[in-house]
Amino acid sequence: MLHVSHVTFVTGQVLPVRDVVRLGRARGIPTIVDGAHAFAHFPFRRDHLECDFYAASLHKWLYAPHGTGMLYVRREKIPEVWPLQAADASKRADIRKFEDVGTHPAANALAVAEAMLFTQAIGIDNKAARLVYLRDRWANALRRHPRVRLHTSLRPGRAYAVAMVEVEGVEPGAIYDELWSKHRIITSPTNWGGVKGIRVTPNVYTTPDEVDRFVDAMTAILQRGVPSQ
Secondary structure, three states, rough: OEEOOOOOOOOOOEEOOOHHHHHHHHHOOOOEEEOOOOOOOOOOOOHHHHHOEEEEEOOOOOOOOOOOOOEEOOOHHHHHHHOOOOHHHHHOOHHEEEEEEEOOOOOOHHHHHHHHHHHHHHHHHHHHHHHHHHHHHHHHHOOOOEEEEEEEOOOOOOOOOEEEOOOOOOOHHHHHHHHHHOOOOEEEEEEEEOOEEEEOOOOOOOOHHHHHHHHHHHHHHHHHHOOOO
């Protein structure tokens, strides 16, 4: 089995999923795609990816309640995959067997439709364009500084809202602490696979003024060299 992220959580990079899927299929290896940071984030068609399985959290970019998710299984693969809880044998080839969990709260599932309507009202192309605009607003303002390293490509289609920035000589955790304690700006300090920095993720409701506040706070950190304790 090949397991690949559609968007890596470290840098926000969109990965060449279809190429990976085709490599696997040529060797008889099925592929499951982790779409947690992709679904409802930017425009794409699942069929275009050609994957055997696609799973996503819906509380991230669809803004549905926590605990909601989506699972796609290619039709011919359904019978061979066991559900988490045993379903009736009559559902062996039925995608609904993965939801056969007895009595459970309906509110979360019903809210998914409302979340879909919200994203559709914005328009996925408009949503992606807004996210890229906000990302580029801070990224282009900071990357001119010689001690700033941007670990995410700004080329069209390579990434959208999520991007990672490193300040040479300053630990990501120290930047996170200062941004939160002094400015109430939330980022995600990350050191993974040799790449470190803070992950910055504006959303559709983030205003340009809020992005500029982040740039001002980061500029102050760059001028001081290290955040004050």
